[in-house]
Amino acid sequence: MIILGLDPSLSCTGWGVIRTQGSRLTHIANGQVPTDPKAPMSQRLAVLQAALAEVIAAHRPDRAAAEEIFANKNPQSTIKLAQARGAVLAACGAAGLPVSEHAARLVKKAVVGTGGAEKAQVQAMLKILLPGAAITGPDAADALAVAIAAAHLGIGA
Template sequence: MIILGLDPSLSSTGWGVIVCEGARISHIANGQITTRAAAPMAERLAALYTGLAEVIAQHAPARAAAEEIFVNKNPQSTLKLAQARGAVLAASGAAGLTVNEHAARLVKKAVTGTGAAEKAQVAAMVKVLLPGIAIAGSDAADALAVAIADAHLSPRS
């Protein structure tokens, strides 16, 4: 089963594609969809939607997985994250994908063994679980972690 992991963000949405065969996982691809900070919101959201639609068309995942939204101390940051997440979920839904949602702490725990892991620990463990891969950046590492967690936490269907 091919799983698309997503780490939504307005500035840089990470994505990672893995294949899960039984208990074995393998890397297919990963990357980041970036937007220009100076661009209007509608343009940025369209770029996320279009970029993710291209990833989905290229890799044909069976399902997607995304981190659940968390509330920042800054309400504006939370709102921007929610808008980016909406564009990502809309692109997934338009492609007919089921999207499993996982709490960030649960993803970290599934990949590193602790829900309080730092970003660097998550990226290091992703490299251990998917040896020899080149990770496109920290957002892509987080997206791969989401996909890996989903492979372990969600039913195989």
């Protein structure tokens, strides 16, 4: 099964694709989709949706997994995150891709063993779970962690 992990963000959305065969995980690809902070919101969302549509077309995942929205202290940040998630989920929906959603604490627990893990701990585990994978940045690392969590949780399998 091929799983597309997603870490939606308006500034830079991370994505990661893994293959699962039983309990074995294999890295396929990962990347980040930045948007221009000076561009209009509609253009930024279109960039996210189009880029994710290309990723889906290129890697043909069986399902996707996205990090759930979390409430920021700044309501405007939460709204922007929700809009970015909408664009990302719309790309999945347009491709007929089922999407499971996972809380950040659950992702950390599935990958590291504790929901309070630091980003550095998650990235260290990625090196163990996906040896040799060249990870393009922190948002891509988070997306790979979401895909791994979905695989470990067996959701949609």
